[in-house]
Amino acid sequence: DVLVFGGTARADQFQVNFTHTANKETGERSGDDDVQEAFVIYRPTGQILWALVDGGGEASINLQIGGDIFDLVV
Template identity: 75%
Template sequence: TTPGAGDAGTDEAFVIYRPTGQILWALVDGAGEGSIELQIGGAVYDLLG
């Protein structure tokens, strides 16, 4: 388990595959990060921007 996961005071984000409801990726307390980038093919997306 991840420390702080599920706590009311901890921000969380999830990428969920809708057809099955499966959680593919989870971010727990990324507030201290300056940027979080997701690359799909040749495109890069800043999730905090």
């Protein structure tokens, strides 16, 4: 799978944060209880552009900008 960014940007303008998310009322976690979610953030705006349930279990998170593909977890 590849995430596609339609604007102009550099790979270093993105970061990936990993954490567990849970329902505030029940404490039930999203996805697999043992795997963290991955949040892909566009640094210039601070926006979370992608939230990947169980993304922490991926060996790579690939981002395409134009014709180039970058692994954000290298």
